[in-house]
Amino acid sequence: MAYNELYQYSVVSSLMEGIGETGIPYSELVTHGNHGLGTFRRMAGEMICLDNEVYQMKSDGSIVTIDPSTGNDVAPFAMVTRFQPSFTTSIAFDSKQGLSDIMTTLFPKTKNRYLSFRLDGLFKELHQRQTTYEFTDVRGSLIGFRSPEFLQGVSVAGDHLHFISDERDRGGHVLDCKSAGEVQFSGSIMSTVHMQLPDDDEYNEADLELDDDGIRKVEG
Template sequence: MANELYHYSVVSSLMEGIGDSGIPYKALIHHGDHGLGTFRRMAGEMICLDGSVYQMKSDGSIVAIDPSAGTDVAPFAMVTRFRPTLTTGITFSNKQDLSDVMTKLFPKTKNHYLAFRIDGTFSKIAVRTADGQKYKHEKLRELHKRQTTYEFTNIRGSLIGFRSPEFLQGVSVAGDHLHFISDERDRGGHVLDCAADGEVQFSGAVMSTIHLQLPEDDEYNEAELTLDSEGIRVVEG
């Protein structure tokens, strides 16, 4: 169904370094055409745009993934069949300003999920990518210390993401979680900051139906999962 969120695993498992296994992308794409996540051992950032999946690596390169191969898996992912219920032109000066704009566009939805997409020319995009675990169960806080950051100016592309309720911190990333990819599909990553001086097109939809799929493997079931809100805020920017 459109605008229903399929949520695989929880952010707290990434914080604890659970990254060896996950849902095959071959299966994940049956649940949505719009989303974000990561790859085995947290090697790079994932963006799913119009049904196509891309891996954004720490060296700045981007690889189009062939889900039918069945070799790539997502230890964590959020996807939906995105069908916007609101489309409008917006401008914003930074990531917080964008958040404020979305709150005005979708008032009284703080306890729901929101899927969104923004297309156009951005005056600034700051991103980061993770280089992947160096050893089994290396925690996300450690990967954060080695993250690679890039800043782009006057770049055409797409921002896609989700807003998650504060009370679901640890399941999702509370607040706004965004990934970016350029129109040329050669630059992108997890968004730390963004700005659009000129008008860009915003599309969004509220989601009230959530399908949460928890991993069933021993690595997940034996993990000591606790809520590290501050850690999540640090690593997710």
Template sequence: MKPRDTQTFLIAAIIVLIGIIAYLILFPCITPADAPPEKAPDARDTLYQVSTINALLQSVYDGIVPISEAQMHGDTAIGTTDGLDGELIGVDGGYYVIRSDGVAYPLDGTITTPFISATFFDPDFTIPVNDTADISGFGEQLESGLPSANMFYAIRMDGTFDYVKTRSMPKQTRPYPKLADVVAEQSVFEFHNTTGTIVGFWSPDFVSGFNVPGYHIHFITDDRTAGGHVLDLRMNDGEIKVDITPDLYIVLPTEGDFYHVNLTEDLSSALESVEKS
């Protein structure tokens, strides 16, 4: 090849190389004008859940997910901790467990949970509450204000409550008893004219076995020192803040007791005794 031809070839090769580099740099930025925009799932409207309520009723108490992981999926939560050790509540990003001594303990991120429901709480509307004489009245007023019985809702109430009755379960050791039997060991606490926060979830009937149909709520005092699973309450005027939560994300145990329990049984009677007793 002559020197002039060699020089011409090199110039052409450089031009081609520059074109390839420019294409690689610019191509990711070029999309068709009519291409639909990609939309990532909205994690703030997702109900994140570990395991199922029927698994908990069937003594699946070993924690499988660390609290630090649950906190990545929600600033508001209810559930329990490893070994059924107390009533878990997440409020404003802080996670606590009310143990059988009635004290609310801040949770370390390494502690694990066998069952939890969590979401990021962004209220969509409010429901007024008037002269709630007991928890049944609370439930009736809540459900009358929901736009659909086929959705999940996160709920929250802040204020001064005339009366709140709560409970907590003691930590269990193997061989684990059924949850309905553990209720006989529960500790019960009563609060009068106390200021605090109630958070929880309302779930549709069709998720029976997956979560608690209807409302499931926990309470913690304003100073974050006490609370528990709510059994009863009384209050005057107030409001329930409601967050519609249409997306679901569930984490199931990949080993242990969950693999062997029968989750097809109708455990509605056992659940009723656990939740309302």
């Protein structure tokens, strides 16, 4: 794939229905991108793909490095891209909403398009899920995607973020965040989307419906 094109496997609504037994092998997923988010079989933790490495972030906040070339790890849902930022600057923010507002200012034409982004630096506060954890004064990387509101259920509408520490020993899905001074922000708009839908019986026989409230509650 070319730089800054989105590859997505499956849809968020399938996760909300508990469909998580099968998925795309990580050995195949990494051929589509080096920057992304996702999950694992039976939703056993969150995934972050960063700098050509894949990590599994478990429910206790710990991190496991995944070797896509070995094992049988699969992603029931994933979004990845070959990230090449079109804009880089330094920013400071005191909440996830504050970060969202800054990104809207930096990229005003993303209402109906995707945005990929990355932040590197020291973060004063991070509120994480799976089970809720709070990290303070931790240096690391936040990566994520902004998806259009009209695609809720296909993707997670709005800003979807995962964090991993520089030591690669802590991380997870981000519910809220605050920078400790300025951090480096990089981002790029994505207008080309490649989507692959599952072909197994569980997915094909599911009655998928939009659970907007459920998605917003689970994904923060």
